[in-house]
Amino acid sequence: MANKEATEGRSLLSNSDLKHPWVRFIYWLVFVSLVLGVLTAFIPLLWGVMNALKAPRDIFAFPPRILPQPVSNPLKWEWGNYAEAWQKVNFPKYFLNTIILALGVWFFNIFPSALAGYAISKFRSRLSRAMAFLFFMTLMVPFEAIMIPLYLTVKDLPFLGINLLQDRWGGGMMAVILPAGANAFNIFVFKGFFDDIPRDLMEAARIDGAGEWKIFLVIVVPLSRSIIAVLSIFSIMGTWNDFFWPMIVMHNEKFHPIMLKLYNFSLSPVSESVVLASLILATIPPIILFLIFQRQIMRGIALSGLKY
Amino acid sequence: MLCEKYSSPQIVLTFAPRRFKDSLPYFAGESIILPGVLQVKKAGHLSRILEFYQTRLSGISFLTPAVILFATFAWLPILWSVVISFQHFSINPNEKSTWAGFQNYKDLFEDPTFMTAWSNVLLFVGLALVIGYFIPVILAILINEIRHARGFLRLGYYLPAILPVVVISLIWKFLYHPGEGGMFNTLLRPFGIGPVKWFFTDHMAIFSIVIMATWRGAGATMIIYLAALQGIPPELYEAAEIDGASIGRRLWHITLPHLLPIMSILLILQVIGTFKVFAEPFIMTRGKTMTIMSFIYEKAFHSLNMGVATAMSMMLFVTLVLLSFVYFYLQRKVLSRF
Numbered sequence: 001m002a003n004k005e006a007t008e009g010r011s012l013l014s015n016s017d018l019k020h021p022w023v024r025f026i027y028w029l030v031f032v033s034l035v036l037g038v039l040t041a042f043i044p045l046l047w048g049v050m051n052a053l054k055a056p057r058d059i060f061a062f063p064p065r066i067l068p069q070p071v072s073n074p075l076k077w078e079w080g081n082y083a084e085a086w087q088k089v090n091f092p093k094y095f096l097n098t099i100i101l102a103l104g105v106w107f108f109n110i111f112p113s114a115l116a117g118y119a120i121s122k123f124r125s126r127l128s129r130a131m132a133f134l135f136f137m138t139l140m141v142p143f144e145a146i147m148i149p150l151y152l153t154v155k156d157l158p159f160l161g162i163n164l165l166q167d168r169w170g171g172g173m174m175a176v177i178l179p180a181g182a183n184a185f186n187i188f189v190f191k192g193f194f195d196d197i198p199r200d201l202m203e204a205a206r207i208d209g210a211g212e213w214k215i216f217l218v219i220v221v222p223l224s225r226s227i228i229a230v231l232s233i234f235s236i237m238g239t240w241n242d243f244f245w246p247m248i249v250m251h252n253e254k255f256h257p258i259m260l261k262l263y264n265f266s267l268s269p270v271s272e273s274v275v276l277a278s279l280i281l282a283t284i285p286p287i288i289l290f291l292i293f294q295r296q297i298m299r300g301i302a303l304s305g306l307k308y
Numbered sequence: 309m310l311c312e313k314y315s316s317p318q319i320v321l322t323f324a325p326r327r328f329k330d331s332l333p334y335f336a337g338e339s340i341i342l343p344g345v346l347q348v349k350k351a352g353h354l355s356r357i358l359e360f361y362q363t364r365l366s367g368i369s370f371l372t373p374a375v376i377l378f379a380t381f382a383w384l385p386i387l388w389s390v391v392i393s394f395q396h397f398s399i400n401p402n403e404k405s406t407w408a409g410f411q412n413y414k415d416l417f418e419d420p421t422f423m424t425a426w427s428n429v430l431l432f433v434g435l436a437l438v439i440g441y442f443i444p445v446i447l448a449i450l451i452n453e454i455r456h457a458r459g460f461l462r463l464g465y466y467l468p469a470i471l472p473v474v475v476i477s478l479i480w481k482f483l484y485h486p487g488e489g490g491m492f493n494t495l496l497r498p499f500g501i502g503p504v505k506w507f508f509t510d511h512m513a514i515f516s517i518v519i520m521a522t523w524r525g526a527g528a529t530m531i532i533y534l535a536a537l538q539g540i541p542p543e544l545y546e547a548a549e550i551d552g553a554s555i556g557r558r559l560w561h562i563t564l565p566h567l568l569p570i571m572s573i574l575l576i577l578q579v580i581g582t583f584k585v586f587a588e589p590f591i592m593t594r595g596k597t598m599t600i601m602s603f604i605y606e607k608a609f610h611s612l613n614m615g616v617a618t619a620m621s622m623m624l625f626v627t628l629v630l631l632s633f634v635y636f637y638l639q640r641k642v643l644s645r646f
Contacts, residue, residue, distance in 0.1 A: 012563055027454075034450060034454065041464055041468050134378070138378065142624070146386050147385075152388070179381040181373070
């Protein structure tokens with residue numbers, strides 16, 4: 001188009017709009033308010049960091065001081081709270097628990113769904129259409145409606161009779177990992193992606209004598225790296241924050257992921273500053289993950305939001 | 309599809325011996341021996357059938373893991389759920405679960421906390437709509453216009469969404485401390501608002517939780533709206549400006565109509581999601597603020613009354629399905645106007 005450069009990146013306000021002094025004034029006003037808004041997004045975190053350095057009664061003391069200036073001992077910043085939180089909560093162990101859980105869930109989230117999505121996308125038959133419909137139906141049912149039978153199923157697997165809540169199956173970890181495989185959303189995301197892969201690519205491979213599995217593993221999977229990356233990040237972040245279902249199925253404290261452990265810790269008789277300190281420590285990994293993967297995360301959200 | 313693939317003879321490059329037509333059964337296909345090394349082989353019935361089933365089989369094998377997982381952890385629980393809601397379910401394997409008909413549902417209505425749970429959740433939904441639905445839209449429109457530091461703003465507003473619910477709920481619980489030292493009370497003091505007991509009543513608690521949930525969730529929704537706004541063709545704005553439309557009119561006639569489909573989808577998603585709220589009230593009030601989900605949780609895992617709990621889940625499910633139908637019906641009526 002002729003004027004592509006001129007219209008590029010332009011939206012409600014145009015360049016000539018911005019020349020108007022009134023508009024410029026409001027623009028900067030809005031900008032400053034937005035920045036202040038972002039800072040308020042950071043305030044709870046900052047408050048947590050500061051207050052974890054105070055003795056407990058100073059957190060709720062009045063008048064409150066922003067910097068950790070405890071009434072009892074001026075200018076004494078209790079760094080010990082963080083150390084105590086680290087020790088008492090035994091972060092390394094529970095981080096490890098969470099990582100193991102996340103890996104298991106990631107595997108079951110991605111691979112069965114990729115296979116099913118590929119099958120639905122490439123093998124158009126009555127069977128695969130029926131399966132697609134059945135998968136889709138599960139999206140209509142909220143997890144909460146089936147969580148009780150799911151609990152009972154997990155307690156006594158059909159045909160195998162295994163109790164996934166027992167310690168030998170990771171004290172409930174398998175009970176979180178296995179049901180993660182029933183993820184219809186991922187299946188349809190993969191299907192949409194695989195639909196875009198040209199058939200000729202696979203036909204060529206087939207003529208060259210490759211079997212279906214070989215085609216999938218050698219050709220399709222490397223092509224899908226971007227979509228696998230996005231879904232993996234969602235999966236891992238989901239596991240990290242997951243609270244409800246693990247709380248129901250994981251009864252052995254030894255295997256708890258970090259969120260369960262923090263919740264129990266906050267209920268135990270510890271000083272509030274230490275609890276705060278532990279919470280702050282727990283926010284560091286998600287923030288780091290987010291900063292590293294922000295582009296994929298933003299792309300993934302737009303993807304999932306715009307498929308409507 | 310089958311005939312199309314196999315109508316043309318397959319050309320097989322081989323150094324096969326020249327005469328073997330007579331030694332093969334008829335359905336193995338005919339081989340036409342041409343002078344030289346090229347052998348043209350017509351696909352016979354057997355190899356066609358074999359190839360057909362080979363594709364089918366691999367297709368089925370691709371679906372197998374997902375089907376097993378779904379059958380065990382999705383379809384079976386769904387069907388079981390319906391059944392349990394009609395039973396006096398006993399978790400004790402020695403006792404047999406007896407058929408209860410609609411008794412569970414009757415028990416539900418007689419339970420005192422039943423109405424509390426529903427009214428609390430309806431309040432949640434209403435407040436979340438009023439407070440939390442429009443803020444991401446406004447934010448997205450504003451941020452879309454800003455040309456400086458847009459990436460920083462986007463990141464900053466999205467950051468709370470990635471922090472774990474547990475952590476955020478507990479930190480905000482501190483902030484909502486009812487005494488004079490609580491952070492929010494301190495901030496309100498210069499405005500003359502006395503120390504607010506944020507969690508004193510259910511209604512106050514719900515209000516506080518909605519504010520926290522909005523703070524947390526606005527970022528993610530905002531990103532979706534931002535992506536939608538990026539999709540508006542700039543030529544529309546240019547044409548409107550040339551025609552003399554003011555900023556307000558451009559907003560009303562170009563921006564909002566493009567956002568309406570996404571907004572309506574997110575509306576129903578938000579309503580459905582708010583009905584299912586559990587983590588925030590549970591963590592912040594330790595279950596004292598009864599929601600539908602905490603009702604189910606308590607009945608299932610504390611009172612061990614699975615039948616009543618499942619009955620409540622079924623009620624919730626039916627409500628959500630009805631809401632979805634109402635939504636789709638309304639949407640079709642509204643869209644027909646456009």
